[in-house]
Amino acid sequence: MRYEPLNVGRWVLWGATALVFIVAPFVFRGGFALTLMTQMGIMIIFALSYNMLLGQGGMLSFGHAVYSGLGAYIAVHALNLAGKGAFPLPVALLPLVGGLAGLFFGVIFGYVTTKKAGVTFAMITLGLLELVFACVLMFPGFFGGEGGITTNRTAAPAPFGVNFGAPLQVYFLVAVWCFASMAAMFALTQTPLGRMANAVRDNPERAEFVGYNTQYVRFIQLMLSAFFAGVSGALSCVNFEIVSAENVSAVRSGGVLLAAFIGGFPFFFGPIIGAIVFVFFAAALSGFTKAWLLYLGLFFVGMVLYAPGGIASLVLMQFPVLRIGRFRELAWPYTGAGAAALVAIAGLVGIVEMVYRLSDTSLSSQMTLFGIDFDAKNTLPWIGFAVTLAAGIGLLRMAWRAVSARWNAIQHDLLARQKAAA
Amino acid sequence: MEFFLVQLLNGISYGLLLFMLTSGLTLVFSLMGVLNFAHASFYMIGAYFAYQISAKIGFWAGLAFAPLAVGAIGMLIERWGLRQVHKHGHVAELLFTFGLAYLIEEVVHLVWGRNAVPYRVPAELDGPLFSIVGSQYPTYRGFMMLVAVAMLVSIWLVLTRTRVGLIITAALTHSQTVEALGHNVPRVFMMVFGGGLALAGLAGVIGGNAFITDPGMAAAVGPIIFVIVVVGGMGSLAGAFYASLLIGCLVTFAIGLDWSFADLWARIGITVTSATPLAALWQIKLSQAAPVLPYLLMVLMLIFRPKGLMGTREG
Numbered sequence: 001m002r003y004e005p006l007n008v009g010r011w012v013l014w015g016a017t018a019l020v021f022i023v024a025p026f027v028f029r030g031g032f033a034l035t036l037m038t039q040m041g042i043m044i045i046f047a048l049s050y051n052m053l054l055g056q057g058g059m060l061s062f063g064h065a066v067y068s069g070l071g072a073y074i075a076v077h078a079l080n081l082a083g084k085g086a087f088p089l090p091v092a093l094l095p096l097v098g099g100l101a102g103l104f105f106g107v108i109f110g111y112v113t114t115k116k117a118g119v120t121f122a123m124i125t126l127g128l129l130e131l132v133f134a135c136v137l138m139f140p141g142f143f144g145g146e147g148g149i150t151t152n153r154t155a156a157p158a159p160f161g162v163n164f165g166a167p168l169q170v171y172f173l174v175a176v177w178c179f180a181s182m183a184a185m186f187a188l189t190q191t192p193l194g195r196m197a198n199a200v201r202d203n204p205e206r207a208e209f210v211g212y213n214t215q216y217v218r219f220i221q222l223m224l225s226a227f228f229a230g231v232s233g234a235l236s237c238v239n240f241e242i243v244s245a246e247n248v249s250a251v252r253s254g255g256v257l258l259a260a261f262i263g264g265f266p267f268f269f270g271p272i273i274g275a276i277v278f279v280f281f282a283a284a285l286s287g288f289t290k291a292w293l294l295y296l297g298l299f300f301v302g303m304v305l306y307a308p309g310g311i312a313s314l315v316l317m318q319f320p321v322l323r324i325g326r327f328r329e330l331a332w333p334y335t336g337a338g339a340a341a342l343v344a345i346a347g348l349v350g351i352v353e354m355v356y357r358l359s360d361t362s363l364s365s366q367m368t369l370f371g372i373d374f375d376a377k378n379t380l381p382w383i384g385f386a387v388t389l390a391a392g393i394g395l396l397r398m399a400w401r402a403v404s405a406r407w408n409a410i411q412h413d414l415l416a417r418q419k420a421a422a
Numbered sequence: 423m424e425f426f427l428v429q430l431l432n433g434i435s436y437g438l439l440l441f442m443l444t445s446g447l448t449l450v451f452s453l454m455g456v457l458n459f460a461h462a463s464f465y466m467i468g469a470y471f472a473y474q475i476s477a478k479i480g481f482w483a484g485l486a487f488a489p490l491a492v493g494a495i496g497m498l499i500e501r502w503g504l505r506q507v508h509k510h511g512h513v514a515e516l517l518f519t520f521g522l523a524y525l526i527e528e529v530v531h532l533v534w535g536r537n538a539v540p541y542r543v544p545a546e547l548d549g550p551l552f553s554i555v556g557s558q559y560p561t562y563r564g565f566m567m568l569v570a571v572a573m574l575v576s577i578w579l580v581l582t583r584t585r586v587g588l589i590i591t592a593a594l595t596h597s598q599t600v601e602a603l604g605h606n607v608p609r610v611f612m613m614v615f616g617g618g619l620a621l622a623g624l625a626g627v628i629g630g631n632a633f634i635t636d637p638g639m640a641a642a643v644g645p646i647i648f649v650i651v652v653v654g655g656m657g658s659l660a661g662a663f664y665a666s667l668l669i670g671c672l673v674t675f676a677i678g679l680d681w682s683f684a685d686l687w688a689r690i691g692i693t694v695t696s697a698t699p700l701a702a703l704w705q706i707k708l709s710q711a712a713p714v715l716p717y718l719l720m721v722l723m724l725i726f727r728p729k730g731l732m733g734t735r736e737g
Contacts (some may be wrong), residue, residue: 029569058513059516059518060513105690112721112724112725114729115724116724116728118512118513119457119512119513119516119656120652120656121647122516123457123458123648123649123651123652124652124720124724126644126645127645127648127649127650127652127716127717127720127721128717128721129645130645130717131714131718131721134713134714134717135714138706138710138711138714139703139706140704141702142702149475189598198580250641254520257517258524259522261517291528293524293533294525294528294529294531294532296524297521297524297525297528298525300502300524301518301521301522302527304507304514304517304518304521305503305506305507305518308507308510308514352532355533356532359532359533359534359535360535405622
């Protein structure tokens with residue numbers, strides 16, 4: 001036996017995560033918060049499974065919804081059959097069915113897609129997604145056409161009297177599966193397979209020279225990822241009690257890509273942050289504005305341009321600064337940049353909302369934004385918002401210069417300290 | 423016979439339109455290594471610009487100015503966006519263009535609404551061009567072919583007969599040497615990117631009114647042009663040409679035919695009823711299955727010839 005020191009930090013972190021899952025529904029009360037958290041749990045599994053490809057395997061996929069969606073379709077049929085009494089399948093084990101279905105399709109489709117890597121892989125996944133999406137609409141007998149297939153989760157056998165009628169029970173089902181999947185996917189990154197996936201991502205040529213078949217490594221990684229995608233698909237089937245063509249759509253695939261990237265694909269926990277932000281964005285903003293996808297897209301493009309490591313990298317960058325106690329120097333520049341960004345966003349939001357008002361002829365051009373009433377047909381609000389936007393961008397550039405000057409000085413200090421320590 | 427001829431002409435005109443899209447994509451890909459996910463989005467923008475211009479001035483002004491406007495936007499995007507993410511590698515570039523495609527679709531939703539706009543074929547090009555064996559062939563289809571062929575020839579002339587073309591072709595394979603000889607390669611990249619998108623815009627101008635101009639048109643065509651690039655072989659212009667024509671004809675012929683597996687089985691004496699296993703699959707008509715044929719072709723290609731029709735290397 002090998003001696004390994006107990007990794008206290010890791011146990012504390014995972015313990016805290018489990019505690020958050022248990023405590024969250026009692027802290028954030030109310031039906032809306034509960035639905036939101038349930039969706040977040042499902043999205044976390046989906047985003048993490050996606051990151052097994054993008055983050056760990058270097059495979060940019062545009063068609064990950066194929067696995068979650070088909071997993072959900074198989075799960076919904078299994079649930080309906082169980083509801084009719086064809087076999088005694090409790091709802092709590094349905095994610096396993098979805099996962100196995102995902103795995104099955106991962107074997108079939110993964111064989112084709114993983115023949116290529118990099119940019120070609122991305123194109124093929126998109127083609128495959130379109131193929132599956134078209135087939136789903138072509139065979140309404142199995143897939144239910146546009147309307148999809150509905151189910152009733154309470155009709156299935158309910159051991160111990162848990163019939164998942166109450167949303168809280170669904171939340172805990174999702175929470176348990178989410179926690180287990182998180183742990184399993186993290187454990188996978190520590191296995192030789194996980195390490196090889198990283199090697200194939202970073203330098204496929206060298207991995208081949210060491211004697212590994214890169215295609216095979218990608219294939220296994222994709223199969224396992226498809227399993228977890230299927231788990232999330234089955235959970236969404238339990239939660240929404242409907243599975244439709246939307247589950248295998250390009251929108252769903254793009255969404256998970258956005259979530260994983262915004263959170264930070266180079267880090268294991270990045271997609272968890274991303275999934276939470278994504279669901280929150282979708283639920284909170286879609287109630288206020290029809291243009292929420294545009295704002296999400298702008299946020300995404302901004303991240304690609306200025307923070308390719310996602311939110312996780314932005315957070316992690318602050319830790320060394322905190323450790324040497326110089327974060328206070330950054331506090332004011334950060335506040336200034338934040339305020340400037342808010343001004344720019346206000347200007348942008350004003351313009352976007354006015355464009356939207358004018359294009360939708362069913363709405364009147366009289367509107368209220370930030371507590372101000374105005375008519376979008378007048379020139380004055382246009383000038384006002386354009387000036388706000390320009391001023392915001394100007395201020396942001398100034399504030400950014402201040403931030404980067406301080407930041408560079410601190411990085412210099414950090415480097416000097418590292419050298420002194422060595 | 424009559425069916426065959428008309429469908430062949432339609433297939434070729436559709437294939438040429440697809441090639442207008444894939445040529446720009448392939449050129450940009452082989453020059454810069456950037457796979458532009460938003461390429462089809464610029465096809466859509468071209469169509470919407472042309473609609474807007476032709477509503478105000480006229481179709482011919484749209485034909486001239488919409489591609490130029492799209493090309494100018496492309497150059498700005500290359501200069502202020504793509505060049506920024508270039509240092510993070512090809513996947514970052516692909517993600518950037520993915521975000522761009524997302525944004526463009528949303529902007530189109532915002533500005534022109536979610537329904538199709540009435541962008542129509544101009545009156546002088548409406549009507550039959552000639553008739554073959556009793557059926558009429560629309561003038562606009564002929565015009566599309568004419569524009570596509572003119573574009574093809576001019577690209578070929580620019581690439582092979584001019585100094586600019588010489589620099590572009592050299593930069594394709596030896597960009598560092600070209601740079602060492604004193605040429606501004608980043609500017610060449612910017613121009614090629616803009617030029618490729620202008621071609622996509624032109625395809626949008628002539629394709630938008632032949633088919634339909636709605637916010638879904640980019641998502642409908644985007645995956646197909648990717649399939650063409652994969653089937654033709656990554657980075658091969660000639661491969662893209664053959665694959666475009668192949669897929670153009672394949673889809674057009676399939677739409678016109680209502681064969682199904684059930685008919686085939688009937689020939690060998692098996693009747694398919696709703697009780698037969700997989701009945702839904704056997705009863706699908708070829709015309710219904712037409713949208714998936716390009717993707718099936720891609721899958722078959724990947725299994726049997728992964729490098730594509732004219733691809734040079736595996737990987």
